[in-house]
Each structure stands twice: as structure tokens, then as C-alpha cells.
Amino acid sequence: MYKILTLNNISVAGLEKLPRERYEVASEIQHPDAILLRSFKMHGMEIPKSLKAVGRAGAGVNNIPVEDMSKRGIPVFNAPGANSNAVKELVIAGMLIACRNIGPAWDFARGLEGTDAEISKQVEAGKKNFGGYELPGRTLGVIGLGAIGGRVANAAISLGMNVIGFDPGITVEGAWALDAGVRKAASIDEVLTHSDFVTFHVPLVDATRDLINADRLKRMRDGVVILNFARDGIVDDKAVVEAIASGKVYGYVCDFPSNLLKDTPKVVSLPHLGASTREAEENCAVMVAEQVRDYLETGNIVNSVNFPEVIMPRAENCYRLVVVNSNVPNMLGQISTKLADTGVNIHDMLNKSKGELAYTLVDVDQAIPESCVADIEAIDGVLAVRVID
Numbered sequence: 001m002y003k004i005l006t007l008n009n010i011s012v013a014g015l016e017k018l019p020r021e022r023y024e025v026a027s028e029i030q031h032p033d034a035i036l037l038r039s040f041k042m043h044g045m046e047i048p049k050s051l052k053a054v055g056r057a058g059a060g061v062n063n064i065p066v067e068d069m070s071k072r073g074i075p076v077f078n079a080p081g082a083n084s085n086a087v088k089e090l091v092i093a094g095m096l097i098a099c100r101n102i103g104p105a106w107d108f109a110r111g112l113e114g115t116d117a118e119i120s121k122q123v124e125a126g127k128k129n130f131g132g133y134e135l136p137g138r139t140l141g142v143i144g145l146g147a148i149g150g151r152v153a154n155a156a157i158s159l160g161m162n163v164i165g166f167d168p169g170i171t172v173e174g175a176w177a178l179d180a181g182v183r184k185a186a187s188i189d190e191v192l193t194h195s196d197f198v199t200f201h202v203p204l205v206d207a208t209r210d211l212i213n214a215d216r217l218k219r220m221r222d223g224v225v226i227l228n229f230a231r232d233g234i235v236d237d238k239a240v241v242e243a244i245a246s247g248k249v250y251g252y253v254c255d256f257p258s259n260l261l262k263d264t265p266k267v268v269s270l271p272h273l274g275a276s277t278r279e280a281e282e283n284c285a286v287m288v289a290e291q292v293r294d295y296l297e298t299g300n301i302v303n304s305v306n307f308p309e310v311i312m313p314r315a316e317n318c319y320r321l322v323v324v325n326s327n328v329p330n331m332l333g334q335i336s337t338k339l340a341d342t343g344v345n346i347h348d349m350l351n352k353s354k355g356e357l358a359y360t361l362v363d364v365d366q367a368i369p370e371s372c373v374a375d376i377e378a379i380d381g382v383l384a385v386r387v388i389d
């Protein structure tokens with residue numbers, strides 16, 4: 001029986017991928033084999049010794065101590081692209097919220113008092129304060145053209161906008177999926193100087209912290225609208241609020257409220273709603289549950305942020321040895337010598353690496369004695385070992 005600890009609510013569609021006869025799933029459970037989570041912050045959490053895998057039902061993994069997991073030989077899985085349509089739709093809504101002044105206009109309408117005739121009179125007198133502008137012909141700058149940024153760029157083109165994007169790490173697949181009308185910028189600053197709206201779709205890492213700061217704000221067009229549906233920390237909120245007060249920035253729409261943002265005029269901060277649609281929650285949960293299950297049951301790895309992709313079909317009547325080790329010379333030699341010393345014959349083997357980690361699957365013809373597993377565990381550089389019957 002595998003034990004799965006959930007640290008957030010995970011869509012039932014995903015949990016159904018873990019059959020009850022083989023999986024015990026609970027929000028409180030001792031000695032879990034895997035953790036499933038959404039935005040729960042795992043930093044500082046005590047990591048159970050039994051843990052073999054972490055599954056993030058979403059895209060961003062900044063809430064997970066990925067480096068520490070790597071050192072323990074634990075793969076972290078995520079669900080790339082599974083919530084990208086949900087975020088795209090909210091970003092498009094965000095642009096409209098800003099350019100049609102929907103936040104203050106709604107506040108105004110909610111504050112109206114009197115008879116319907118009186119309200120109607122106040123509406124006609126007051127609406128001039130909320131006049132806006134349209135999207136076609138305006139330029140949207142997209143920083144980060146991955147799963148979400150790519151969809152946002154294409155949707156904006158179909159709305160008649162010009163789009164300029166920047167992503168030094170764009171994948172070949174991502175580039176193929178982009179509308180031919182998306183202009184490629186050579187730097188963030190090129191995007192900023194040409195855009196009426198700027199939206200961010202990058203992970204939060206050291207290099208993307210405060211990507212928009214007071215200095216960069218000065219280079220942006222007057223009246224720009226900034227959208228941050230990526231992460232708190234990518235935009236220096238204080239600098240943006242000051243730029244709104246000075247009239248440089250027209251509006252800021254984001255998914256990360258704070259004391260500073262929630263009451264600032266021309267700021268609309270939503271409660272981290274980007275991925276909160278039924279469809280996205282199901283897509284993410286199903287994808288990550290299947291990946292974690294596959295890893296636990298076969299050792300195969302798909303969509304891990306810290307481990308290489310490894311898929312080896314399972315031979316019949318074989319035992320599978322799973323080894324995670326540092327990516328240093330002679331590890332394979334040492335592992336196969338230990339097996340040979342015990343008289344265990346290797347049927348099939350696959351070894352791949354990613355950065356400082358290497359991962360090996362070995363199918364063998366007979367049960368591996370516990371002493372042999374212990375010997376492999378004791379090899380300098382081996383981080384985790386298990387046998388799948």
C-alpha cells in the first residue's frame with residue numbers, strides 16, 4: 001500500500017487516479033511515500049524519511065525546496081501547461097478590467113442610492129469618470145513565452161493587438177506554437193519601451209525577482225498597464241504604486257494582494273485565482289497524480305523539474321532496481337559490480353542525468369538480496385535506492 005500525503009485540496013479527478021486498493025490518501029498520514037500539493041509552502045517543513053516523490057498540481061515550484069529534494073534523491077513533478085488556459089483567460093480579463101476601469105466603475109455602481117430613476121440619473125452623470133479605451137492596435141508585451149505566455153500572446157493577436165515578447169529560454173515547441181505575428185524582442189527593456197500593456201509569465205527565481213523595479217518603470221510608456229499573474233516578488237509592488245501615484249502607470253492587475261495593494265486606487269489584486277477553474281484543477285491533479293503513480297510503481301519519470309525524463313518499458317518477470325545518485329564518474333560501474341558480486345544478472349538498464357543528478361533503472365532476472373541493496377546504498381554518491389517487485 002502506497003501512502004500519499006495531501007498538503008492542499010487536490011481535485012477528486014486526480015485522486016481517483018490512485019486506486020484505493022493500492023493507495024491510502026489523506027491530509028494527515030504517517031510515513032508518506034509521496035506528497036501532493038498546490039501552493040502549500042514546504043520550505044522549513046520536516047521531510048519524512050519515507051518520502052519518494054513530490055507532486056505539484058500546478059506549474060510553479062517556488063513553494064517547494066527543490067534543491068533539498070534533489071539532495072535527498074526525491075523527484076519533484078509538476079503539471080506543465082495544465083492550467084495555462086485558465087491563466088490566459090484571467091490575463092485577458094485583467095487587461096479589460098484595467099482599460100475599461102471596471103474596478104472603480106463597479107464600486108461607483110454599488111455605492112448608488114435612491115430610487116431607480118434617481119440611480120439612472122446618477123449613472124448618466126457619473127459614467128464619464130470611467131471612460132476607457134480598446135485593445136485593438138495597442139501593444140502587449142509578454143515576458144516569458146512558455147505555456148501561459150504563449151497562449152496570452154496568441155489570444156492578444158486574435159483580439160487585434162500587436163504583441164512583442166521576450167524569452168531567452170523559449171523551447172522549440174513553444175516557438176512553433178506562437179502566432180507568426182508575435183514580434184521577438186532582444187531584451188526585456190525592448191519590450192518595456194514598446195508596450196501599452198506588459199504581462200509576466202516567468203517562474204519566481206533569483207533572476208526574476210523584482211524584474212519590474214523603479215528603474216525599469218521609468219523606461220516604460222506613459223499610461224502603461226502592468227499585469228502580474230506569475231508570482232508575488234516578480235514586480236516591485238511599492239515601485240508600481242508610486243508610479244501609479246505619479247501618473248506613469250495607468251493600472252496594475254495582479255493575483256497577489258497585500259496590505260499595500262488592496263486599497264490602492266487603480267490596482268486590482270485578485271486572490272491567486274489564475275489556476276482556480278474546475279478544468280485547470282482537474283487537469284493539474286490528473287497529470288500529477290498519474291506521474292507520481294507511474295514513478296512509484298515503475299520508476300519512470302515524466303515532467304520532473306529536477307530529474308531527467310526516464311522511460312524504460314518493464315520486462316516481464318523482472319525486478320526493478322531504482323538508483324538516484326550524484327552525476328559523477330564510475331557510479332554505473334560500481335552499481336553493476338555490486339549486482340554481479342551477488343550473482344544477479346542484469347536484463348536491461350537505463351541511465352540518464354540532469355545537472356548534478358543521475359538516475360538509473362536496472363531490470364534484473366531475480367530478487368535482489370537486501371544485503372546487495374544495502375551495499376549499493378552505501379556507495380559514495382548514491383542518494384536513494386529502492387526495489388520495485
Ligand SMILES: NC(=O)c1ccc[n+]([C@@H]2O[C@H](COP(=O)([O-])OP(=O)(O)OC[C@H]3O[C@@H](n4cnc5c(N)ncnc54)[C@H](O)[C@@H]3O)[C@@H](O)[C@H]2O)c1
Pocket residue numbers: 058059060061080081083084087143144145146147148149166167168169170171174201202203204207208229230231255272273274275276
Ligand atoms: N496565478 C496563478 O495561479 C498561476 C498559475 C500558473 C502558473 N503561474 C506562474 O506562472 C509561471 C509561468 O507558468 P508557465 O506554465 O507559463 O511556465 P513555463 O515553464 O511553461 O514558462 C515559463 C517561461 O519563462 C521563461 N523565462 C524564465 N526566465 C525568464 C526571464 N528572465 N525572462 C524571460 N523569460 C523567462 C522560460 O524560458 C519559460 O519559457 C509559473 O512559474 C508560476 O509561477 C501562476
Ligand SMILES: O=C(O)CC[C@@H](O)C(=O)O
Pocket residue numbers: 038039057058059060061083272274275276
Ligand atoms: O494551485 C493553485 O491554485 C495555484 C497554482 C499556480 O500558482 C501555479 O503555479 O500553477
